Amino acid sequence: MDMVSIKNQVWEDRPSLYRVYLHYPVKACFLSGSQPIWMKQITFGEECMSLRKAPSRKKRFFYLGCCFTVLFALLILRLFQIQIIDGKKYAKMALPQQTVTVDVEEKRGDITDRNGIPFTQADEVQELLIFPRSIGFDDSAYEAIEKLTGKPKAYFNHKDQTYYQEIITDPDSARIRPIQKGQYPGVLYQERSLRYGDHSLARHVIGYLRKSDGVPMSGMEKVYESYLHPGSVKQVQAVADAKDHIIPGLGYQITDPMESCQVRLTLDYDIQQILENVLDQYPDRHHSGLVVDARTGDILALASRPQFKQYDPECVMNHNEEPSFLAMPFEQYPLGSVFKVVVAAAALESDKYTENTRFTCTGGIQVGSRFFSCHTSSGGLGGISLREALAYSCNDTFIRIAMDLGGEDIVKMAEKFGLGKALDIELPNAAGLLMSRQEYTGPGIANLAIGQGETMVTPLQIADLMTTLANGGQRKQLRLVAGLTAPDGSSLKNVQKTAKSSRKDRTMGRVISEKTAGTLSEWMGDVTEYGTAEKARDPQIGGIAGKTGTPQVSGDPYSKEYGWFAGYFPKKDPRYVIVVLSKEEGGADQVAVPLFHDIAKNIRIHAGQ
Missing domain, CATH: 1.20.5 (Single alpha-helices involved in coiled-coils or other helix-helix interfaces)
Structure with a gap:
């Protein structure tokens, strides 16, 4: 077969295209210049393909x-x-899958006094968060850590521990500054508030958190847990590999917890400090005290000794004392002669007795098979008025009155004062006991008259009674919680627990007439002028109206008698109610009365009276 070579032909004036008609099969060789660029078998009658010149x-x-x-x-x-x-969005999406999260601080709301001063901010500490796997072999980092915390490198070799949280014991700004700037990967600096300390106040009211897991165990910490701790904690997040090993150099993210509510108490920080300072002046003693605003019923201070360390509850206290979680103002005890105020109120309200009603004290009285002594060392008080009988706490006189009135009227009067029932103050407190008809029948009426036998009360209830007398016979609802404060500073008024406490007028009704209350106040003033609490006499504070009690106790290996002193000052237009209970030998005269006077004197100085 012949070969036909076609070179640079132009057909129909199109220089870049080549077309040929042949009437027999041939091979066409298309050339560009002198080089063939394409060969194709062409048959008879077939039109040669249109070709574009090939690119270079x-x-x-x-x-x-x-x-x-x-x-x-x-x-x-x-x-x-x-x-x-979109970097931040993708980083946020990936972070939960590639990070190790460490809870470094449980953030709780504060418990404050009536003016917003916190009871739960003991101190500020500086500390380091140390991630050994991120530090690697950087000895300079461990050197800085040891200088600041006193912990050597070997201390951080526990393989199972992801991080360490160590308090800085030797703060050196020159060493802290590089850590703050991120010079040492795996070492973070932070400042943290300690919730409790050695000088924390109102521990029996605040309560404490269990050391192992932070669970609230008592006090306001437990009652208001859902408000103080909404469930969030301060966290540090570090990027980790598939085995949860922190990857050095990729940084950390600190997540602050959501803000919590604050619980605002009626306590006054300064008066609480005064009360606790006075109690501490009597070391190795078991005693308690509380202070109430006589005009409103707000509890201003409450404390008990011995106490406990909130940050280490099981730790032995000073003077080798065992820690005590017992808040004496909330527990029930024999009352003794303070109960004579109730008997006197019942006597005056009956209209059978006046302050001038005369009695003869012969040194004791026989009731059934029992003899009840009274001032036996002096052979009795002789002829006295009812007013003098209260000042000298004459057993003989008040037993005779009780036998005349009957136990039922006296118990009813005690119930009107609030005895025999727990108080609604948000914290658990004992109801106390009042004698039943069977118990005050026969010789039991004498025990009822002088606050012995089965009669049991709490210091809180006695503060309630004294507040009623200070308000002219009108009973006020005692209050310990003033309210809750939201994170934005607003008050939470619709909280069920504080609904009653939020009422401006917390008067609970009249217990005794204003005349009877005024008479009793005068008689109780005599107790400190010439009676059983003469050691509390102090004209500079406007006089003190009060009553002593020295109940005989059984079952206490350390004491056979307790000492009470309860009252208020100034005697006219009272401002403060104080109740003191001592479980030490010596009765009211030796401990309770001096404690009361010292508390009152320091409050007067503080208030500038």
Whole structure:
């Protein structure tokens, strides 16, 4: 077969196209210049294909380069979008899957006094959060840690421990500054508030958290747990590998917890401090005290000794005392002669007796098979008035009155004063006991008259009684919680627990007439002027109206008698009610009365009276 060579022919004035008609099969060789560029078998009658002149190799590389350039540019734009524009979004999505989260501080709301002074901010501490796996072999970091905390490198070699939280014992700003700037990967600096300390106040009211897991065990910490601790904690998040090993150099993220509510108490921080300072002046003693605002019924201070360390509840206290979680103002005890105020109120309200009603004290009285003594050392008090009988706490007189009135009227009067029932102050407190008809029948009526036998009360109830007398016979609802404060500073008024406490008028009704209350106040003033509490006499504070009690006790291996003194001052227009209970030998005269006087004197100085 012949070969036909066609070279640079132009057909129909189209220089880049070649077309040929052949009437027999041939091989057509198309040439560009002197080089063949394409050969094709052509049969008879077939039109030769239209062909575009083939591009050069340089142009092919150029086109290919352009394609790669465009693709690379698109890739760069996509990476820019992921890293810069949407970087935070993707980092946030990936963080939970690639981080180790460490809870470093349980954030709780504060418990404050009536003026917002916190009882739960003992001190500020500086500390280091140390992640040994991120530090690696950086000895300079461990050197700085040891200088600040006193802990050597070997201390941080526990393989199972992800991080360490160590308090800085030797704060050196020159060493702390590089840590704050991130010079040592795996070492973080933070400041944290200690909730409790050695000088924390009102511990029996505040309560404490269990050391092992932070669970509230008592006090306001437990009652208001849902408000003080909404469930969030301060966290440190570090990027980790598949085995939860922290990856050095990728930084940390600190997440602050949500803000909590604050519980605002009626306590006054300064008066609480005064009360506790006075109690501490009587070391190795078991005693308690509370102070109430006589005009409103707000509890201003409450304390008990011995107490406990909130940050280490089981730790032995000073003077080798065992810790005590017992808040004496909330527990029930024999009352003794303070109960004679109730008997006197019942006597005056009966209209059978006046302050001038005369009695004869012969040194004791026989009731059934029992003899009840009274001032036996002097052979009795002789002829006295009812007013004098209260001042000298004459058993003989008040037993005779009780036998005349009957136990039922006296118990009813005690119930009107609030005895025999727990008080609604948000914290658990004992109800106390009042004698039943069977118990005060026969010789039991004498025990009822002088606050012995089965009669049991709490110091809180006696504070309630004295507040009623200070308000002219009108009973006020005692209050310990003033309210809750939201994180934004607003008051939470619709909280069920504080609904009653939020009422401006907390008067609970009249217990005795204003005349009877005034008479009793005068008689109780005599107790400190010339009676059983003469040691509390102090004209500078406007006089004190009160009553002593020295109940005989059984079952206490350390004491056979307790001492009470309860009252208020100034005698006219009272401002403060104080109740003191001592479980020490010596009765009211030796401990309770001096304690009361010292508390009152220091409050007067504080108040500038």
